[in-house]
Amino acid sequence: xxxxxGAAGPPSTRQLREAEEASPVFQYAGKEAKRKHRVxxxxxxxSGALGVPSFVKPDEAWKKPRRIQxxxxxxxxxxxxxxxACGYGFTLLASNTRDITKVWGMGLNKDSQLGFQRSRRDQTxxxxxxxxxxxxxxxxxxxxxxxxxxVSCGRAHSLVLTDNEGVFTMGNxxxxxxxxxxxxxxxxxxxxxxxxxxxxxxxxxxxxxxQDHSLFRTKxxxxxxxxxxxxxxxxxxxxxxxxxxxxxxxxIAGVNIIQVSSCGDCCLAVSDEGDVFGWGNSEYLQLxxxxxxxxxxxxxxxxxxxxxxxxxxxxxxxNIVLTEEGNVFVWGYGILGKGPNLIExxxxxxxPPSLFGWSDFSPDTRVAHVRSGLSQxxxxxxxxxxxxxxxxxxxCLGTGRKEDQYFPWRVTVPGEVVDVACGVDHMVSMVRxx
Amino acid sequence: xxxxxxxxxxxxxxxxxxxxxLADHPLVRGPxxxxxxxxxxxxxxxxxxxxxxxxxxxxxxxxxxxxNCHLTKVYTVGGLFGKATDDFSDTGNxxxxxxxxxITREKLExxxxxxxxxxxxxxxxxxxxxxxxxxxxxxxVKGLIRPMGKSPPIITAVRCxxxxxxxxxxxxxxxxxxxxxxxxxxxxxxxxxxxSAVCTQVxxxxxxxxxxxxxxxxxxxxxxxxxxxxxxxQLKVETELxxxx
Numbered sequence: 001x002x003x004x005x006g007a008a009g010p011p012s013t014r015q016l017r018e019a020e021e022a023s024p025v026f027q028y029a030g031k032e033a034k035r036k037h038r039v040x041x042x043x044x045x046x047s048g049a050l051g052v053p054s055f056v057k058p059d060e061a062w063k064k065p066r067r068i069q070x071x072x073x074x075x076x077x078x079x080x081x082x083x084x085a086c087g088y089g090f091t092l093l094a095s096n097t098r099d100i101t102k103v104w105g106m107g108l109n110k111d112s113q114l115g116f117q118r119s120r121r122d123q124t125x126x127x128x129x130x131x132x133x134x135x136x137x138x139x140x141x142x143x144x145x146x147x148x149x150x151v152s153c154g155r156a157h158s159l160v161l162t163d164n165e166g167v168f169t170m171g172n173x174x175x176x177x178x179x180x181x182x183x184x185x186x187x188x189x190x191x192x193x194x195x196x197x198x199x200x201x202x203x204x205x206x207x208x209x210x211q212d213h214s215l216f217r218t219k220x221x222x223x224x225x226x227x228x229x230x231x232x233x234x235x236x237x238x239x240x241x242x243x244x245x246x247x248x249x250x251x252i253a254g255v256n257i258i259q260v261s262s263c264g265d266c267c268l269a270v271s272d273e274g275d276v277f278g279w280g281n282s283e284y285l286q287l288x289x290x291x292x293x294x295x296x297x298x299x300x301x302x303x304x305x306x307x308x309x310x311x312x313x314x315x316x317x318x319n320i321v322l323t324e325e326g327n328v329f330v331w332g333y334g335i336l337g338k339g340p341n342l343i344e345x346x347x348x349x350x351x352p353p354s355l356f357g358w359s360d361f362s363p364d365t366r367v368a369h370v371r372s373g374l375s376q377x378x379x380x381x382x383x384x385x386x387x388x389x390x391x392x393x394x395x396c397l398g399t400g401r402k403e404d405q406y407f408p409w410r411v412t413v414p415g416e417v418v419d420v421a422c423g424v425d426h427m428v429s430m431v432r433x434x
Numbered sequence: 435x436x437x438x439x440x441x442x443x444x445x446x447x448x449x450x451x452x453x454x455x456l457a458d459h460p461l462v463r464g465p466x467x468x469x470x471x472x473x474x475x476x477x478x479x480x481x482x483x484x485x486x487x488x489x490x491x492x493x494x495x496x497x498x499x500x501x502n503c504h505l506t507k508v509y510t511v512g513g514l515f516g517k518a519t520d521d522f523s524d525t526g527n528x529x530x531x532x533x534x535x536x537i538t539r540e541k542l543e544x545x546x547x548x549x550x551x552x553x554x555x556x557x558x559x560x561x562x563x564x565x566x567x568x569x570x571x572x573x574x575v576k577g578l579i580r581p582m583g584k585s586p587p588i589i590t591a592v593r594c595x596x597x598x599x600x601x602x603x604x605x606x607x608x609x610x611x612x613x614x615x616x617x618x619x620x621x622x623x624x625x626x627x628x629x630s631a632v633c634t635q636v637x638x639x640x641x642x643x644x645x646x647x648x649x650x651x652x653x654x655x656x657x658x659x660x661x662x663x664x665x666x667x668q669l670k671v672e673t674e675l676x677x678x679x
Contacts, residue, residue, distance in 0.1 A: 020528050025516075027533045029628035339571030352575045357551070359577065361591045383547045407571045409558075410551050416544065434544055434626065 036433045037080040039093065040072035040413055043426025044394035047089035049107035050426060051075050053131040068395035070402075072413050072429065077104070077133065081430055086373070086423025087153025087209070090114060093133055093428070094151045094160065102148040103160055104133035111156040111188040113171035126190040136160075138168055139194055153423070154209030156188075161207045166198035167216060175212045176243030177227030197245060200224060210262035210280075216245055221256030223248045223269060223299075231265040232297030233280035239297055250298035252277050263374055263422075264316035269299065274308030276321060277301050284317040284333035288346035304329075304348050315372035315390075321348065322379075326366030328356070334375055337389045340406045355408045356381055373422030379408060384416030386429065394425040466657065473497050476507065476641055479613040481523060484509070484638030485649050490660070496671060503678040504582055505642035506590055506607045512635035513620040515600040515627075522617035524632045534629045539597045545626045546592045546604070549619075553589040560585040580609060587611035589619075601634070643670045 011019070045055040046067055052075065055066040079095040090107030092114070105114030110128050115136040117127040138160060140146050150161040157171030157178055169178035170193070176182050180195045197204075197216075206217040213227025213234055224245040225234040232239060235248045252269055255277070259270045265281035278287045279299045290300050307323040318332030329348035330336040336343070337351050356379060357365045369380040376390030376397060387408035388397045395402070398411045415431035456462050473494040475487030489497040515534035519526030560581040563570045573579045581588065589608045596603040606616060617633040624631025639646050648667055650659050 020531075023528060023531055025531045025533060029536050031536045033536055033628065339568040340566055341568045354575055354577055357554070359591070361593055362547075362550075384544070385547070385551050403566065406566060407574055410555050412552055412555065434541070434548075 038415060038431045038433060039075045039077050039081050039084070040415075040429045040431055041075050041091075041426065042069045042072050042398040043396040043423070044089075045069050045426075047107050048129045048131040049086070049089055049091045049423070051091065051093075051106040051131070051133045056131055070395040070398070071400045072398055072411065075133070075428075083148070083150045084419070084421045084428045084430060085151045085153040085158070085209075086421045086426055086428055087113065087158065088155045088211075088424050090130075090153060090158075091421075091423070091426070091428055092136075092151040092153055092158055092160075094148045096147045096149065098144055098147065100143050101135040103136045103138060103151060105136050105158070106130045106133050109189075111172040112191040112193075113153070113156055113158045115170055115194060116190065116192045128189065136170075138162075139196070140165055149205075150207060152207045152209040152214075154214065155211045157209065157212075157214070159207040159209055159214055161204060164203075166196055166200075167204055167207055168194050168196055169214070170194045172212075173243075175228035176241045177209075177212050177214050179214065179226050179243070179245050181243050182241065200245065201247070206260060208260050208262050208267075210267060211264050213262070213265075214245070215260050215262055215267060217257055217260045217269075221258070221272070223252060223257055223260055225267075229297065230295075231281040232295045233262070233265045233267055235267065235279040235297060235299050237298050239295065248279075248299055250277075250279070251301040252299045259311060261312050261314045261372075263314050263372060266314050266319070268312040268314045268319060268321075270309050270312045270321075274310070274324065275301060276304060276309050276312055278319075285344055285346040286314075286317075286319050286332050289331075306348055306350070311370055313370045313372040313377070315377060316374035318372070318375075318377070320370045320372055320377050320379075322367055322370045326368075327351075327353065328367050328370060328379060330377070335390045335404055335406055337377060337407055351408065356387055357383065357385060357410075369419070371420050371422050373427065374424045376422055376427075378420050378422055378427070380417055380420060384418070384432075386411045386413055386417040386420060388427075396423070396425045396427055398427060475500065477612070478638060479636065481525070482613045482636040482638065484636075485641045485644050485646060486638070487641050487644055490664070493664070496675070499675050499679065500642055500671070502582075503642065503674060504580060504609060505674070505678075506580075506609055506640075507611070507638060507642070508640035509606045509608065509613075509616060510595070510635070510637045510639055511604045511606055511616055511620060511633060513602050513604070513623070513631045514634050515602070515624060515629055515631050517632045518621065518624065518630035519632050522614070522621040522633055524634050526632075530630055532629045534600055534627075537599065537627050537629060539594065541627055542594055542597065542602065542623070545623055546594060549589060549623075550592055556586070556588050557581070557590065560588065585610050587615045603635075605639075643667070643674050 041050040079097050081093045082096045083094045085092045093104045109130050117130050119125045119127050146162045146165050148162050152159045160168040172188050178195050179197045200218050202219040204216050205219050208215040216224040226242045226245045229239050234242050256272045257269045258272045261268050266286045267280045269277045277299045279296050283294045287296050306329050309321050310324050311322040313320050317334040318336050320330045328351045331345050331348045333344040356367050367379045368382045371378045379387045389405045389408045392404045415433045418430045420429040473489040478486045518530040561579045587610050591607040593605045595605050613636045620631050620633040650663050
C-alpha cells in the first residue's frame with residue numbers, strides 16, 4: 001500500500017518529461033568503435049580441421065562429440081587472420097603480422113602438411129591429428145621482418161607465400177608437388193622438412209594448390225607449376241611428374257596473368273585483358289569448348305563471349321567465373337547452381353543476379369568474389385553476404401540443412417563476410433563484425 | 435395550384451402545373467442503406483495510420499480471397515535513436531537513454547541488409563516448396579516465392595528513406611506482420627547499433643493492391659465517395675485475384 005507522501009494519480013506530462021531528462025544516459029559504443037575481425041568455421045569436424053577440440057573430444061563427460069558443424073561457428077584466434085586455406089581434412093590460417101608466429105594449422109597431419117607438431121607425450125614423435133590451431137614453425141631468415149601474404153592447401157601438401165623470402169612448401173612430395181626432388185620411400189609423417197623455393201623470374205604473388213600439384217604466379221604475369229601431371233594439370237606439355245617449378249608456355253606465353261585457380265585436376269588462369277585460359281583434366285567438359293581430349297597438358301585460351309573476366313575459380317568438376325559487370329557464369333559437371341536440371345554444360349551459363357540479392361530495391365548489389373571447393377561454390381557480394389551452392393558434403397555448405405543446394409543460398413553469418421576458403425568438406429570464412 | 439382566372443365565362447383553360455414528386459425525397463424515403471455488413475481487412479493499430487481495407491456487403495467474400503493471396507504490405511516507419519521504452523513506441527515508459535552519435539547511415543544500411551538477408555531465407559523456408567525441384571529454382575529467380583499459408587512475420591524489403599540523427603525513416607515491405615512487430619524491429623535495430631531506438635510513426639502506405647492514392651480521406655467518407663472508390667478498385671482487385679488463384 002502506498003504511503004501518504006506520494007502523488008495521488010498517474011504522473012503528469014511535466015513530471016514525466018522531468019523524470020526523462022533527469023535519467024542517466026548510457027554509452028555502449030564510442031564514436032571510434034572499431035569493427036572486430038573474426039573467423040567462422042563449419043563442416044566436418046572429426047579430422048580436427050575446424051580447430052575446435054571440444055567437437056572431437058568433449059570437455060565434459062556427458063557432452064557428445066559433434067561430427068558435423070552445420071552452421072557457422074566462431075573460432076577464437078590470437079591474431080587477425082588475413083588469409084586462410086582449406087585442404088583435404090586440414091586448414092591453414094595465416095596472419096600478416098611481424099610476430100614470430102605467423103601461420104597456424106589444424107586438422108590432418110599424417111604427411112606433415114602442417115609441419116612438425118611436437119607431441120607432448122613423446123618429444124620425438126609428432127601429432128597425426130591437430131585439433132586446435134597450432135603454430136607452424138617456418139625456417140625464416142628474418143622472422144621479425146618477413147610477412148606471410150597467402151597460404152594454400154592441396155590434398156596432402158601446403159604452400160606458404162612470404163613477401164621477401166619466397167615460398168615455403170611442406171607435406172607430401174611423392175609427386176614433386178612440394179617443388180623438391182622425389183625421394184623414394186620417403187616417410188612424410190613426422191618430417192621436419194620444410195622446403196624453400198626462391199628461383200622464379202620475379203617475386204611470387206600468388207600460390208595455388210591443386211589436388212597433387214602446385215601453381216605459382218609471379219609479378220611479371222608468368223605461371224610456374226610442379227607436381228603430378230598425369231591429367232596435364234602442370235601444363236608443361238607432358239604427362240609426367242615435375243619436381244622443380246617450371247614455367248608454363250602454350251597460349252599463356254607472353255600474357256600477363258593476374259589470377260590462377262585450381263582445386264582438383266583442372267586449372268584456370270585469368271589475364272589482365274579478361275581472357276580465360278585452362279589446362280588439365282577435362283573429363284567433365286571443363287575445356288570441351290576448345291578440344292575433345294579429356295586431358296589437356298598445354299594452356300589453351302577459352303574463347304567465351306561473356307565479357308571481360310575479373311576472377312575465376314576452378315572446382316573439382318565445375319568452373320565458375322566472375323565478369324567485370326558482376327555476372328557469374330558456371331560450366332562443367334555437377335550441381336552448377338541453375339536448378340536440378342542443369343547437370344552439365346560445356347559453355348558458360350549465367351546465374352541470374354536476382355539469386356544473389358539483386359532486386360529493384362537494391363540495384364547495386366553485385367557479386368564481388370567467387371570461390372569454389374571440390375563440389376561446392378561460394379560467392380561473396382559487395383554487401384558482405386555469402387551465397388553457397390553445390391553438394392552438401394558433411395555439412396560443408398553451412399546452411400544448417402543436410403540436403404544439397406541447387407541454387408545460391410544465403411549463409412547466415414553474424415557479420416560482413418570478407419573472404420571465404422572452401423575445402424572438400426569444410427569451409428572457413430573471415431568476417432568483420434558490424 | 436393557380437387560381438382560375440377571374441372573369442369566368444367562356445371555356446375553362448387547362449394549364450399544366452408541375453409539382454415535385456416527393457416519393458423519392460430522402461426525408462420521405464428514408465436513408466438508402468439502413469444496415470450494412472462491413473468487414474475489415476488486415477488489422478491496423480490504434481497508434482498506426484494509413485490504408486485500411488474494408489469490404490461492404492458482398493465484398494466481404496472478396497476479403498477472404500484477398501487474404502489468401504498473401505500480398506505484401508508497405509509501411510513507412512519513423513524511428514528515434516537514444517531512447518528505449520517498454521512498448522517500443524515514444525509514448526511508453528522510459529527504460530533507458532543511450533548515446534547515438536556513433537551511428538552513421540552506412541552502419542544502419544548494413545544492419546538493414548542483414549535483416550533483409552535473414553528474412554529472405556525465412557521467405558524461402560516457409561513457402562513449403564521443395565528446394566530440389568526445377569520450378570523452385572525458376573520461382574526463386576523471378577522472386578515469386580512467398581509463403582502461401584500461415585507464417586511468422588517476414589520482411590521482404592527494407593530501405594532507409596531519411597536519416598537525420600536522431601531521427602530516421604524506413605520503408606518496409608512485409609507479410610503477415612503486426613504493427614507492434616515493426617515497432618519491436620525498430621527497437622532491435624537500435625540494439626544492433628549499440629544504442630536504442632523507439633518507433634515514432636507507423637503508416638501503412640500500401641495493402642496489396644490498395645495504395646494511399648485509392649484511399650478515402652476523412653472528408654470523402656460519404657456514400658458518393660465510397661461508391662466511386664469501389665468502382666475504381668474493382669478492376670484491380672479482379673485482375674489480382676485471377677492472377678493468384
